[in-house]
Amino acid sequence: MPHVVANGVRLHVQRLGAEGPPVVLIHGLVVGSMATWYFGLAAKLAEHHRVLLYDLRGHGGSERTQTGYDVGTMAEDLSALLADSFDEPVIVAGYSYGALVALRFALDAPERVSKLALVEAPLPPSAHGEVMEFLSMPPEKQFGALSPAMRRSVSSGQRRARRLAALLQFHQSESSLVRDLQETPDVPDHELAALHVPTLCLYGQESPCRDVGDRLAAVLPNARLASMTGGHRLVQESPGDVTAVLLDFTRGDDG
Amino acid sequence: MTHADILATVDRMIREVMGEDYVYEDEITMATTFNADLELESIEMVQLAEKLQAHYGEGINFAAWMGQMELDEIINLTVGDLVEYVESCRTS
Numbered sequence: 001m002p003h004v005v006a007n008g009v010r011l012h013v014q015r016l017g018a019e020g021p022p023v024v025l026i027h028g029l030v031v032g033s034m035a036t037w038y039f040g041l042a043a044k045l046a047e048h049h050r051v052l053l054y055d056l057r058g059h060g061g062s063e064r065t066q067t068g069y070d071v072g073t074m075a076e077d078l079s080a081l082l083a084d085s086f087d088e089p090v091i092v093a094g095y096s097y098g099a100l101v102a103l104r105f106a107l108d109a110p111e112r113v114s115k116l117a118l119v120e121a122p123l124p125p126s127a128h129g130e131v132m133e134f135l136s137m138p139p140e141k142q143f144g145a146l147s148p149a150m151r152r153s154v155s156s157g158q159r160r161a162r163r164l165a166a167l168l169q170f171h172q173s174e175s176s177l178v179r180d181l182q183e184t185p186d187v188p189d190h191e192l193a194a195l196h197v198p199t200l201c202l203y204g205q206e207s208p209c210r211d212v213g214d215r216l217a218a219v220l221p222n223a224r225l226a227s228m229t230g231g232h233r234l235v236q237e238s239p240g241d242v243t244a245v246l247l248d249f250t251r252g253d254d255g
Numbered sequence: 256m257t258h259a260d261i262l263a264t265v266d267r268m269i270r271e272v273m274g275e276d277y278v279y280e281d282e283i284t285m286a287t288t289f290n291a292d293l294e295l296e297s298i299e300m301v302q303l304a305e306k307l308q309a310h311y312g313e314g315i316n317f318a319a320w321m322g323q324m325e326l327d328e329i330i331n332l333t334v335g336d337l338v339e340y341v342e343s344c345r346t347s
Contacts, residue, residue: 034298035296042322043316043319055298158278
């Protein structure tokens, strides 16, 4: 399978679509991978864009590094990957922690981002402790905290449950992910206010992160808020609706 | 290129993707399901798609094919569905 070494880490990548403005899609933590976007959304985007998907370090088919799960290091991974992939500004779209990586990259290199889509960005992540709570639960409780789809997936046999348990075990006790999450700082308003890239903030109306969307849309000078029925797991729960809103944004003349 | 040839190729690629964690005890047939029988993870479906595309060419658009399915179709997807899709791409 295709891999690229970026920022010293072996990342699993996938490219879809032959023409159009480039888009990179970034998934969320732990149970996320490029599969979050691959089935459904990515194929629709690829009708109008060159789409780059990758697995974050420690996820999916990418290298399981022990360290580097802070937003800054992951934004460096993205920077190196994009430098290797496109020689023009890119539409950067991220979900959950992936949205924080997208935001960090845009703040550090706004000239390399043509548009920014932040889906359910939990800012700062330490104030939205779902992942940390999840990782600190004993294994027998973790099952009950999974999304219904994920629960169905791991309960229909032994193999997926065993592999998920191994991944959780790795991030609980061998990787720095939990510590890196806790230490990822908030982005101060004055830094957000200086980012003029056209930005879409997409949130679920019942999401615990919903207030972050209000703040980002108010403070970022060129942002708009879109909300839809649903909670934090918008992309998995309503892929069709998320696709429609994202395509409207990537193809529209925002900005 | 017959069903049997494509099935043999898909069989080999499934085993490559699943690696040492391959657990299915029966022979892979057209009726074998990816979800209940093989217990493939969604990221492994993506990796299988990459292998198919590399082998059969860009005419195989797995992401678009699966993207238009309903959830229950994806859950019940069989190896035979995939073999027939590959064959339809090669004859159309």
